[in-house]
Amino acid sequence: MTSDHLRYELASATLDNGLSVVVSPDSGAPGVAVNLWVEVGSADEVAGRTGFAHLFEHLMFQGSSRVASGEHMATIEAVGGTVNATTSSDRTNYFETVPRGALDLALWLEADRFASLAITPENFEAQRQVVKEEKRQRYDNQPYGDLLQLLTAQHFAPEHPYGHLTIGSMADLDEASLGDVAGFFDAWYRAGNVRLVLCGPVTPDEGLALAERHFGALPRREKPSRAAMPAGGLLAPRSTVVRRYVPHSRAYLSWVLPPAAHPDHPALSLALSVLADGGSSRLHRALVRRGDLAHEVHGAALTNRSSSSVATILGRPAETAGTDQLAAAILAELDDFVAGGPTDEELSRAAAQYERDWLWELATVGGRADAINESWLLFGAPDRVNTHLAEVLAVTADDVRAAAARWLAPDSAHQLHYLAEDAR
Amino acid sequence: MTRPTVTAASPWAFPVPEIRALANGATAWLFRLPGQHIATFEVLLPTPLAAEPKALEGVATVALHAVDEGTHTHPDGAIGELLEAQGATLHGSARFPYTTFGGQAPVGRLRRALPLFIEALSEPAYAERDVAHHVEAQLAGHASRLASPGAANKLAFRQALYGAAHREGRAGAGTPGTLNAISPDDVRAWHASTWRPGGATLVLAGDLPADLDLDPLLAWAGGPRDAASIELPTTQRPRVVVVDHPAAVQATVTLGTRTPGRRDPDWPALRVAGHAVAGAFASRLNLELRERLGYTYGIGGGFAPGVEEGLFSVSGSVRTEVAGDAVARLLDGLSLPAAFTEEEADDARRYLVSVAPLANETSADIVGQATALAASGLDSSYLARHFAQFAEIAPKDATGAFRRHVSPDSLTIAVTGRADDLLPALTGIGLSPEVVDPGE
Numbered sequence: 001m002t003s004d005h006l007r008y009e010l011a012s013a014t015l016d017n018g019l020s021v022v023v024s025p026d027s028g029a030p031g032v033a034v035n036l037w038v039e040v041g042s043a044d045e046v047a048g049r050t051g052f053a054h055l056f057e058h059l060m061f062q063g064s065s066r067v068a069s070g071e072h073m074a075t076i077e078a079v080g081g082t083v084n085a086t087t088s089s090d091r092t093n094y095f096e097t098v099p100r101g102a103l104d105l106a107l108w109l110e111a112d113r114f115a116s117l118a119i120t121p122e123n124f125e126a127q128r129q130v131v132k133e134e135k136r137q138r139y140d141n142q143p144y145g146d147l148l149q150l151l152t153a154q155h156f157a158p159e160h161p162y163g164h165l166t167i168g169s170m171a172d173l174d175e176a177s178l179g180d181v182a183g184f185f186d187a188w189y190r191a192g193n194v195r196l197v198l199c200g201p202v203t204p205d206e207g208l209a210l211a212e213r214h215f216g217a218l219p220r221r222e223k224p225s226r227a228a229m230p231a232g233g234l235l236a237p238r239s240t241v242v243r244r245y246v247p248h249s250r251a252y253l254s255w256v257l258p259p260a261a262h263p264d265h266p267a268l269s270l271a272l273s274v275l276a277d278g279g280s281s282r283l284h285r286a287l288v289r290r291g292d293l294a295h296e297v298h299g300a301a302l303t304n305r306s307s308s309s310v311a312t313i314l315g316r317p318a319e320t321a322g323t324d325q326l327a328a329a330i331l332a333e334l335d336d337f338v339a340g341g342p343t344d345e346e347l348s349r350a351a352a353q354y355e356r357d358w359l360w361e362l363a364t365v366g367g368r369a370d371a372i373n374e375s376w377l378l379f380g381a382p383d384r385v386n387t388h389l390a391e392v393l394a395v396t397a398d399d400v401r402a403a404a405a406r407w408l409a410p411d412s413a414h415q416l417h418y419l420a421e422d423a424r
Numbered sequence: 425m426t427r428p429t430v431t432a433a434s435p436w437a438f439p440v441p442e443i444r445a446l447a448n449g450a451t452a453w454l455f456r457l458p459g460q461h462i463a464t465f466e467v468l469l470p471t472p473l474a475a476e477p478k479a480l481e482g483v484a485t486v487a488l489h490a491v492d493e494g495t496h497t498h499p500d501g502a503i504g505e506l507l508e509a510q511g512a513t514l515h516g517s518a519r520f521p522y523t524t525f526g527g528q529a530p531v532g533r534l535r536r537a538l539p540l541f542i543e544a545l546s547e548p549a550y551a552e553r554d555v556a557h558h559v560e561a562q563l564a565g566h567a568s569r570l571a572s573p574g575a576a577n578k579l580a581f582r583q584a585l586y587g588a589a590h591r592e593g594r595a596g597a598g599t600p601g602t603l604n605a606i607s608p609d610d611v612r613a614w615h616a617s618t619w620r621p622g623g624a625t626l627v628l629a630g631d632l633p634a635d636l637d638l639d640p641l642l643a644w645a646g647g648p649r650d651a652a653s654i655e656l657p658t659t660q661r662p663r664v665v666v667v668d669h670p671a672a673v674q675a676t677v678t679l680g681t682r683t684p685g686r687r688d689p690d691w692p693a694l695r696v697a698g699h700a701v702a703g704a705f706a707s708r709l710n711l712e713l714r715e716r717l718g719y720t721y722g723i724g725g726g727f728a729p730g731v732e733e734g735l736f737s738v739s740g741s742v743r744t745e746v747a748g749d750a751v752a753r754l755l756d757g758l759s760l761p762a763a764f765t766e767e768e769a770d771d772a773r774r775y776l777v778s779v780a781p782l783a784n785e786t787s788a789d790i791v792g793q794a795t796a797l798a799a800s801g802l803d804s805s806y807l808a809r810h811f812a813q814f815a816e817i818a819p820k821d822a823t824g825a826f827r828r829h830v831s832p833d834s835l836t837i838a839v840t841g842r843a844d845d846l847l848p849a850l851t852g853i854g855l856s857p858e859v860v861d862p863g864e
Contacts, residue, residue, distance in 0.1 A: 006461070026459075028458060028459050029459075029785070030436070030781035030782055030784070030785050031781060031782045031785075066427065069715070070705075070706060070711065070715050073705040073706060074704070074705065074706030074771070077704050077705055077706065077771070077775050077779075078706075078770075078771035078774055078775055079430050079774065079775075079778060080433070080774055080775055080777065080778020080779040080780075080781075080782070081778075081779070081782070082779065082782060083705075097782055099430075099433040099778055099781070099782075100431075100433070101430050101431035101432060101433050102430045102431075104428035104430075105427065105428045105429070105430055108425065108427060108428050125718065126714075126715060126716065126717070126718040127718070128718070129717075129718025129719070130714055130715075130718050130720070130721060132743075133674070133718070133719070133720050133721045133741065133742065133743060134721040136673050136674045136741070136743065137674060137720075137721045137741045138721075140673050140674075141573055141672055141673050141674045141676075141741065142572065142573075143568070143571045143572055213425070214425070245571075245671060246571065247564070247567035247568050247570075247571045248564060248567070248568075278504070278508060278513075279492075279493070279501060279504045280501060280504050280505045280508050285501065288557065289500075289501055289553075289557075295557070295560055295561065295564065296561070316564070345505070345509070348509060349505065349508040349509045352508065352509055352510060352511035352530075352533070353508060353511060353513070355511050355530060356462060356511040356512070356513065356528060356529065356530055359461045359462050359530055360462050360528070362461075363460060363461070363462055363785070363786045363787075364785050364786060365785070
């Protein structure tokens with residue numbers, strides 16, 4: 001079997017209440033992944049309540065009619081499982097991987113909170129504080145901790161749905177109240193807005209029957225839909241300079257990419273890989289290995305479902321260069337790239353690297369369940385998990401060149417010069 | 425619907441490797457894992473950082489990270505391009521007790537990736553420009569660690585715990601003074617004396633081809649390594665150290681102490697105790713400081729096995745205003761005012777045993793575990809014995825072992841944050857904090 005023909009069996013069903021289920025059996029796996037995606041994220045938050053989708057995710061662990069506060073996590077751990085949740089702009093993800101003998105219990109725990117979340121004022125207040133500490137630990141107390149905020153603010157107006165971070169602002173977290181909880185749950189945590197993926201040693205019949213048994217009693221309600229994206233709110237390219245007490249100056253170039261499901265994304269992934277992924281990448285060779293302009297160059301893409309995504313290339317200049325000089329050199333390389341595209345060797349290296357990354361993502365039942373849910377939300381097709389790699393491997397050098405020319409043109413680059421004050 | 429019961433898991437055992445002694449003096453451990461399409465490979469080089477020349481500390485780290493920049497056969501980046509074309513990625517870590525160098529590749533490309541990997545590890549060119557690049561990268565890494573509260577605190581904690589006179593108390597990747605002294609010849613000399621097949625273990629895991637040919641590994645030639653005899657650090661007086669980050673908005677806290685390791689009869693009981701006190705989400709300390717008080721995003725910790733000895737530590741970040749109270753509560757919790765209950769011990773035992781299949785799902789999990797065992801002179805049968813021992817641990821065993829090896833007044837404490845606030849807060853709870861600079 002060549003790995004571009006990997007096939008995972010998927011069985012899907014929709015319960016009468018609208019909750020949809022995919023079971024992907026894997027009899028040899030060491031446990032079953034339970035992966036729920038609720039179609040709500042920080043891009044659905046209303047003004048003055050940034051951070052609420054994520055705060056709400058914390059509250060989902062604070063108890064329901066038959067489960068005490070904290071008991072969900074404690075119970076899963078005590079059966080030898082792993083459990084957590086994450087929130088992004090586009091979805092809220094609840095997941096655990098458990099031994100097969102605890103699958104029934106895991107689904108019972110999940111279903112109980114989706115049916116009967118019960119939050120006390122004390123629990124609410126403690127989790128508000130926990131989330132504020134999470135914000136401090138991950139952002140406010142880290143070098144370059146405001147980077148994501150600065151990049152976001154370069155691309156989106158503050159009132160745009162993607163114009164704020166998932167973690168929210170301290171002021172909005174302070175303003176959130178217990179009264180907001182019921183309204184948010186009622187609006188978004190409806191059965192029809194939830195996708196459940198089970199992946200592991202469970203047959204499709206068993207998995208679908210378990211889903212029906214535990215989630216079938218949730219009421220059928222109309223599926224909420226995300227508000228239409230505003231016509232404006234996407235900002236034109238500009239250059240921003242900030243000075244902070246950080247160890248090194250860095251240049252961040254960024255570009256508007258299309259929404260995550262756009263067909264140009266496979267070619268754009270390969271373009272970014274050819275340009276800036278690893279020691280053989282074009283920018284590393286030109287600016288670090290052969291030039292004296294940079295000590296490091298990296299690329300990344302932040303994908304959004306309903307609006308523009310963002311590609312970034314970060315460069316840390318050598319002592320003899322400034323961020324201006326480095327940014328100009330990166331753009332000159334980009335100029336060549338959008339004109340000529342990748343060489344065959346560059347493309348084949350990028351494809352081989354993509355293949356490994358993708359297979360690695362699928363190497364655990366938890367990772368596979370998550371990839372299935374992502375395919376499902378973005379493309380409406382969970383089985384794209386089986387065709388995605390072949391699609392990427394079919395991308396040609398000219399596809400990469402054309403996608404880069406369309407989206408990564410030097411004159412559409414946003415620039416953020418993140419400069420080090422002398423810190424110590 | 426009533427709460428479902430949990431049905432017993434089928435017995436699980438860590439996979440048994442096929443072990444081959446190679447003619448070059450290395451040992452290969454092969455794990456065949458059906459369905460794992462990504463293979464992981466790793467060489468364990470058992471030389472500790474303590475063998476580095478003191479004036480050149482960081483040379484092991486530079487030798488590791490520069491090793492795949494170019495070989496004599498494929499110089500100037502060419503080896504990296506060939507490896508990437510096979511979908512391979514390389515990784516490595518120069519730890520205090522040993523160094524690992526390895527990577528991953530799709531199993532279907534392993535036949536072509538492995539000889540390239542062996543070429544990279546056995547004949548690096550260490551060109552002047554590449555060494556200079558990696559010295560700079562480590563200098564930058566050093567500055568980044570000092571600026572990052574978690575990393576700066578860890579440096580200060582280790583310095584206080586092991587003492588700056590011992591290698592384990594100093595920065596693993598060196599400091600500007602030692603890094604700037606490293607020349608390509610120093611790096612080549614370190615590689616020549618320590619990257620030898622004699623005594624090395626190569627661990628390979630994944631859905632391996634049935635007829636995988638290990639002959640390419642024999643291209644790695646060289647004699648046995650010099651046996652390094654390393655003295656353990658001397659015991660330091662417990663200290664409370666503060667790293668001043670004047671702009672910090674949190675206090676980053678670590679408390680810990682040196683403990684026995686895997687070979688001590690108390691080890692299984694310590695693992696159970698560590699999970700109950702700080703390892704689990706529902707651990708005593710996390711429930712108190714996060715879930716009840718909202719002081720922190722999380723408190724975590726437990727007992728980690730080293731090669732010669734273990735380490736107990738507990739860490740977390742709390743808002744500055746409550747730092748004193750948080751440290752006082754951590755110390756109180758670690759004094760174990762109440763013995764572990766039957767339920768706590770039960771939950772911890774069940775977690776530690778039942779999570780093992782999930783924690784060993786991928787080729788990288790297996791290789792990581794196998795490498796740690798090999799470094800400690802153990803084989804894969806150790807885990808079965810270890811798990812069997814958990815079943816014997818009663819709550820009183822966990823309580824007794826914890827109290828024997830961890831007491832509040834034996835703990836080293838490191839806190840990074842605003843010293844102006846932290847010094848009075850820590851003094852106020854009866855501690856004697858001193859400001860240190862982990863960059864010195």
